[in-house]
Amino acid sequence: MFNLNNITNEYDIEQWTLFLEKVIGNNTGWIQILTAAVLIIIFIVGFIGNFLTCTVIYCDKKMHTITNHYIFNMAATDLLVSFGISLEVYLCITDSYLFGNIACKIHCFFVVLLWNNSILVMTTLAIERYFAIWYPLSSKYVPSMKRARKIITVIWIISICETIPELWTVELVKTEKMSYCFIVPSSLARVISGVLALVTFVIPLTIMLFVYIMIALKVNNSEKSNSRRTIFNHKNNRRKVNKLVVAITISFLICWLPFFCNRLLFFFCDMQQLMQLDRIWDINYRTLLINSWFSIILNPIIFSLMSSKFRNSLLKLWRTKFKRRPETIYL
Template identity: 45%
Template sequence: MNETDDDIDIELWKTFLEKTMKTSLNMDIFIALVMVVIFIVSIIGNSVTCLVIYYDRTMHTATNFYLLNLSLSDLIVTFGIPMELYYYFHNWRAYIFSPLECKIHWFFVVLLWNNSILTMTTLAVERYVAIWYPLVLSTRPTWKRVLKIIIFLWIVAVTETLAEIMTVDLITTKNLNTCYMVPTRRSRIIFGILAFLTFILPSAIMISVYAMIIVKVNKKRDTKPDKVFNYPRNRSKVNKLIGM
């Protein structure tokens, strides 16, 4: 595909965005109400979660540290909702930032999304290991291990997001001024790779490990009386391991 073809695709893309971003008044009101509710619930819920986990030492488990990381990411994203509402009610014509600022804005939004996906995937894997190989994690200090993993997840999220902002630019027409993906050949390739790495692969991992957890837990019906899952007391210990 040559440059001329890319230019044609971009013009068609601009026309498509102009048409799809026009909505009715009723839809505008509905979306605004939903976003306001999400904003309020997210601020309260995530703030309470962060405070409880931080101040209550009994909550300092691997699972809760991952939840704290998720809550912080969600909280930061939530503060961007008012700005998104402002642009929405101006039919995306009021984007006031430059192309560079557009990429920076997109970077932080997508970074937090990628971090959340990676955190949920890691949490699922940790639960799988806790069920299938409980001694592997119980012999290591929880906080140090989880902190190293969370730092690694942020590094991976930054790497993924740096690649994604190469697909984004400020799109400007007579009736539109918004920050969005530009459909060039390079953008399609990058977007396809990232869609696999940031959505398809994590989803497959989470489905697989949770399926294995269900299989392991259900095996208690077929185990002998001296197996761990046949004793209520030991079964409760396994439940604690899931929570880490």
């Protein structure tokens, strides 16, 4: 156990490094192998799901809708971020970060940027569906490809602005046994963690909960259908809408609640208090790691595979493209 009486409330890189080595770097081999195996499964399933999403939307002209414009952007983003799992797998096995501190910050920036982009796309899709359900006849809220592209551009700009502060929260901590690119409990990093917890979790979740509750009320209380103006390309069915609302909300909580709680932990606890949580720290770290990456699996399932139109398009693509055999023509 660390001598906490000798540790001040100020951030001490040496003490923090020794703490991380104790709670993360001394795991038994089977825990590291199990974590790496789960991450590999997430990568394979997530890559296939997002690749199929991008392929179907790109190849089928009937899928070139405004909604799918957003979904394609999110799937492509998840494809890019999925390659970051390879480094996480390597770290699970070796506990040794290959690159320097600058590379550590760039890697963190890239991964969190793509995560933030996916969260903002999910929030935007919820808002778009809200206007489509509540104001179906208003030309002011009629979506267009040009408008969708502008919104996606704005989403990327906001994502970058949200992610830049992350550069001041992570450092490469190294000892003779291990090296990790990890968040540090400095005063600035703690403030940034609190602000980002609000901006990247509380606000999007609040918006989605409000929007989906309003959508459920509207759909369940109305006898009129707006099937031609749906955002998620599902058939006009109240049960499907309700299931979709619940699925999106639960998936968001599953993927990002641990990450949010970790930010709050750093915001409310100083270094001394964090180090008193050494018994649960490794579980917290691995739960956060797996759940955050799990979003690349849930996104294509909820936004693509739950759509009957997408499944039919995928089946059609499989029959006409992948199983197509060259025909022999006799003259």
